[in-house]
Amino acid sequence: MNDKTEDCSEYVVTANEVLSGDTVFRNLQDKWVRGIDDAAVLKCQDSGFVALGDAQKDEHANIVMGAYLVEVSRESGAIRPVHIRERIRALGPTVRADLAQVAQGFSTSEVVDL
């Protein structure tokens, strides 16, 4: 592997739950959670792709749809997507604080009931 060209940003695996349509993230136990702060952070794109391959099995199992990698960074310990689109997708509409992920009553460690 050529280290000079490897993308060593941090990533999380995300998808949408089929039943609810909700945004979900893959945690360290290979479960899907709604809070991004409980997502498994993967160093470098290569390890991200490995995790994504695993996650895609859950697409075939009809649990989630559209799994992909999202680049993230750490902000005061919190995991936050780098791009604004993914940030809004992870945290909820910026115009309805009452509907933001945390305020929706989801425990950040809640595992989607599969």
Next chain:
Amino acid sequence: MNMHVTPEPNMYRYDEFDRKFVDARVEQFRDQVARRLDGTITEDEFKPMRLMNGLYHQLHAYMLRVAVPYGTMSARQLNVLADIADKYDRGYGHWTTRQNIQYNWVRLEETADILDMLAGVEMHAIQTSGNCIRNTTTDPYAGAAADELADPRPVCELIRQWSSLHPEFTYLPRKFKIAVTGSPNDRAAVKVHDIGLRMHLNEAGERGWEVLVGGGQGRTPMVAVTVRDWLPEADLLPYLTAIMRVYNLVGRRDNKYKARIKILVHEMGAEAFSAAVEREFAEASRETLEVDARELARISSYFAAPAFETLPAFVPEIEERKLADRGFRQWLTANTVAHKVPGYTIVNASFKPAGGIPGDATSEQMRGVARLAERYSFGEVRVTHAQNLTMPHVRTRDLIEVWQQLRDQGLAEANIGLIGDIISCPGLDYCALATARSIPVAQEISARFADIRKQHDVGPLKLNISGCINACGHHHVGHIGILGVDKKGKEFYQITLGGSSTENSSIGKILGPGFGADEIAGAIETVVETYLNVREQGEEFLQTYRRLGAAPFKEALYAGN
């Protein structure tokens, strides 16, 4: 005991065929969802099925778009929309720029139950997505406006019946939108639709239709061209069929960005396109399509005028209140429209509070308007393409009560047609296609112009915002348009000036380099201040722009750079 009976407005009612068809469609979709959930079908297989039933997947969740045919609904239907918002969503819905409603947070497993509730009040979500003929839209004041030639809704209903699940036109090259106006003052934006229909009367008083084709917004905005000045009403469906056949056959399917009919008209040339339509029209069998006058009369009977009372046009207490109360006067000026029947007035409920989210309606507000419509407007409500609601038939003498009750619900902001009445798409806060947020921009601008006196001083000004080039916020036809784009991961906003969706339709022109999210509201203030400085007596924003062009606005915005 007083029994309260909800008045049923004069509008199209399902017959047995319609009812069975919609009920069967609900059960069909319930089965499709079950098969999706048990894994019998994949998302790729399911997607076209859900889209045909108005179910999208957006940035956060499934979104259901429910059709409000030509924007007309009853108070009873509006109450059910409120119930759906409470039971299956998060207590609110969003009026769209095509006179529909969207729910942002529905769950897949509950969607068939929602459709079932809708079917119970003769509503559905069929053809609110997909490459088919979408909900036909029209003047929200249809059947009420003082300036209309005739109510266009019977023709809208005729088109709805013809286009619903039309076997030939279910898989078009792209989506297809038709708008109809019965008034010379176009409030239906017919020149920026795939097909626009404008009613005319001949010397004998017979109705005919001017047919416009190839208008649209999106990434290639175009004003439609007239392909027929006068089409007898009986020929309407054969002629529409001819247009659709030419488009279906020749329209591009290789590139979705070039697949709308406007591109075909542009590439063929209006004359050649028109000739192709005329050939198709001449050859087509018209026996089964020709509009049977009896059938149109049958449909029209559903839209008979309500039982208007004979009332004086002049109501002294209204005039007195107008003089005494500036708030009421401002509301009357901006939010009410002349009715064709003396003693009645068209009333708009503004869903554009200063600093609020344009077009969002809580279930409580929906029920509030439904109550008012039941009591004051023959149980009838309209959705406007500007994302407000209209009560079309209010007795002028009831206006003070209606105003006060709308005010109690936060729906009496006196800003219809003014800068606070911003049209905005959901943008990046909800939409999977958006590249920038539009709602926060609308909120900041409307907060900066919260002073209603200032808005009235500025005068008629349509400000439209889209969060991406697809232009659902109709920015191309805003007097001031704002387009949000992604520039290296940052939101950026382009300003266009001079757009209009009326009978004098025009596409706005980009003013210059865009502005950052923290600059755009200030830039709009500069544009408005520039207008106030250069306008002539009685001149509206668009007139000033058309007289002077972009120069004074560019000078004000960019001279220092």
